[in-house]
Amino acid sequence: MVRDLNVHFHHGGQFVDDNGTYVGSFKKNKCDYDVCGYFEIVDLVTKLGYIEIGEIWYDFAGQLKPLTDDFAAIEVANWARTNGKVDVYVVHPITQPDFVNMDEAQPEPMAQNENEALP
Numbered sequence: 001m002v003r004d005l006n007v008h009f010h011h012g013g014q015f016v017d018d019n020g021t022y023v024g025s026f027k028k029n030k031c032d033y034d035v036c037g038y039f040e041i042v043d044l045v046t047k048l049g050y051i052e053i054g055e056i057w058y059d060f061a062g063q064l065k066p067l068t069d070d071f072a073a074i075e076v077a078n079w080a081r082t083n084g085k086v087d088v089y090v091v092h093p094i095t096q097p098d099f100v101n102m103d104e105a106q107p108e109p110m111a112q113n114e115n116e117a118l119p
Helices: 038-046 070-083
Strands: 004-015 022-032 055-060 063-066 086-091
Touching (some): 004 038, 070 086
Parallel strands (some): 004 086
Antiparallel strands (some): 055 063
16 A cells, blocks of 8 residues: 655646646655645645745646645545645745835934934
8 A cells, every 4th residue: 555645746836827737846745645634735835935825726637626624635645646646736825025114114313402413
């Protein structure tokens, strides 16, 4: 019986059309069949260096399905065991960095008394 499952993670990119074409990075990973659940898969994704995950999808017989819980993870594990591998796609949320306006961030210097000059 196969215990180590081949999970192919497609990450760092995005779907570019309605046909499920994903452009991004690729990483092969192993997952133990006996403990392969939703949170184990999320842990493997975070080990790729991602803090935030928007969505996780998997290819099941040519159809993309969302990986949202342990029931889907069981289907992922069974598909990988039956077919030798499973493709998992990670969609990351679009984030914008926070910018601080330095003019607003630093308070105006105040003179101790009205006769004192400001720097």
